[in-house]
Amino acid sequence: MDTLRIFTQPAMFAGRTILFRTNATEMVRRIREYFPAIEAGSSSDIAAEISLTADDQPNSQLEDAPWFRGRGYFAFARFTRSDRFWFNLRTRSVLGHFPRALADDRQRWHKDIFPALMGVLAAAIDVVPVHAACLVRDGRGVLLNGRSGAGKSTLTITLAKRGYSLLSDEWTYLSDNGAIEASGLPTLVKLLPDAVRFFPELSEYRQAESLNGEIAYEVDPERCFGVQRAFKCNVDCVVLLDRAKDPGCTITPVCGSQAAAQLIGELEPLEPPLDTYFERQTAIVSRLKTTPTLRLSFNDHPTTVAQLLDHTLSNRGYR
Amino acid sequence: MNTSNDRDASSTDLMHRRVRLAECGRFSWSGALVALSTNSASVLRAAEHAGFTKQESVDDQAYRWEITAESSVDDAAGDCTCQVFRDARSIYVSVGHTQWFAFDRATGDGAGFVTIGKHPTHTDANLTLYFRALVDALGTLVDSGQREGLMT
Incomplete structure (x- = not known):
């Protein structure tokens, strides 16, 4: 040095x-x-x-x-x-x-x-961090948005094991480069302790306290699950995740404005003098209003949910 | 603003940006005008003790400084080592682990965080230390350059 x-x-x-x-x-x-x-x-x-x-x-x-x-x-x-x-x-x-x-x-x-x-x-x-996972298949990007605990990371890894490239499991960075582009960072994937039920590979890893204090597995997805990574894609579809009370899994097309509203509602509001930055961030996310959007309500095994979502995305030409 | 690595979807104000700073004072200091906003009257008093002269006039050209006072569970501030870091555009003053002040060389605006404890004596001593660090780091700059000199 x-x-x-x-x-x-x-x-x-x-x-x-x-x-x-x-x-x-x-x-x-x-x-x-x-x-x-x-x-x-x-x-x-x-x-x-x-x-x-x-x-x-x-x-x-x-x-x-x-x-x-x-x-x-x-x-x-x-x-x-x-x-x-x-x-x-x-x-x-x-x-x-x-x-x-x-x-x-x-x-x-x-x-x-x-x-x-x-x-x-x-x-x-002019980059917007959104609380969403992102996967890429055949060059098309699918953004998965859901509150903490909705099962987003588990579903994301399950989809990645089905052949999707993993861009992000938790934070995706949106920018307006003509189209709305999603970018990721090569971060570790964070999975809560109960994820070991679905991913026995995790048993070889130690749980540890993450930066926000949660006890979790934080693993390199390529090494742990053998999945591929991607770092950039256009956002071609948004999936809004809801945890259902009753067992099962339903997928419903909804207006893209629901996706935009949900993501904007989760942005960290910025006070003056940063309010102009926040306005620009809001404008970027608002452009997702025209993006095909699905609402996925589920309470089922992640493999079943991933299979249904994959088929739906394929049938609708979103991937 | 929260860091993307460490926040939930809900807005948590992890960075404590949204603390209301209702106490305001206008001061002249080394020939510059400073509009100081804070959430603790102790901070305004400490500014006066540090050589900032209270002003009644309103001047839009004043530097806008915002200092958030945060309560400490113990009065011992711990490590209070003062360090100054500079780049071409900013000056950063560090006082121990949790107290800092950042200053924009071009605009003269600044912001920082300071700790206040349960006992006024300890709080006053800490605020004196904090402002002394600010005066040492910024005084010469403001004094020698006035506003024009800051436009580097």
């Missing part, structure tokens, strides 16, 4: 170019292995700049202590007791300082830090 030399590394996030600057060669590697490379023909405009400085801190403490605060254009994030990440969302810049030992912690960057940095930055670069 070289404290004098500064490396610059561009990377793609949701169709935007993010320019990283760092003094740590390890961080260049982390960035390259996590973010998609710049695509040929993509805009050379820099959407945001992130400076990451690894420094010599005596007695650095790397135990977990995630803490987030924000006000006005500014935000602050901390993941251990020895790191600090500052955001100026007006200038779309991030400044991070952390001990050298943290630069070596690949899992922490992949699991917590990179996703959180992108989540905080998103609004400032």
Whole structure:
């Protein structure tokens, strides 16, 4: 690691170019292995700049202590007791300082830090994080939206095991690049402890406390389930998930405005001066009004639900 | 704003952005005008003690600073090491693990969080430390440059 030399590394996030600057060669590697490379023909405009400085801190403490605060254009994030990440969302810049030992912690960057940095930055670069899974089949994207506990991640993995490519199991990033585009990050998939009933592969993994305090399995889906990943697609269909009281599974076509309204209702409202960002986010999601939408109400084994949904998507030409 | 990695679908204000800042004061400081909003009168008093001079006039050109005071369960603020981080556009002041202030060099606007405890003595001592850190980090900049100097 070289404290004098500064490396610059561009990377793609949701169709935007993010320019990283760092003094740590390890961080260049982390960035390259996590973010998609710049695509040929993509805009050379820099959407945001992130400076990451690894420094010599005596007695650095790397135990977990995630803490987030924000006000006005500014935000602050901390993941251990020895790191600090500052955001100026007006200038779309991030400044991070952390001990050298943290630069070596690949899992922490992949699991917590990179996703959180992108989540905080998103609004400032016209990207909308939505609480939805996303799968891709034959180049067509299916967005699955449902409240926590609806069985979204379990259904998503079941569909991925049927041949869909997994873009995201929990957070999907929408942007308007002519069409509404969905992007994902190579995050771990989080499954609650009872998912082991459907996925015996999980028994080989340990449950752990996730960033929001939930006890869950957090696994690499490619390694654990052998599924394929995708990182970008257009949104061709939205599926709204409802947990039914009675056993069974029904799928009903509904107006796309229901999908838009539900997703907008779940967006984090942003106060002034960030309200203009929020208006732009709302406008992006509103464009899903014209997207074919299904309501899936289910209380059945995930394999049965996935089979029915797959057939419906196929029959309707949504995948 | 919540982080996408750590929020439920419901709006949780994980970042404590929506705390109402009903206490307002206007100050002159090192030749600049600062409109300070906070949720604690102690913060406004601490600003005066730190050398901010109260102003009655209304000036739209004032820097807008917002400081949220958060209660601490214990009075010991713990680590209160002051550190200053800078990039071309911003100055960031860190006071221990949970207190900070961020300053936009171009607009002069700023925001931060500070801890207040149960006992006024401890709270006042901590606020004094917090404002001293701000004055040390920003004073020279504001003093030497006024508004024009901030437009770097």
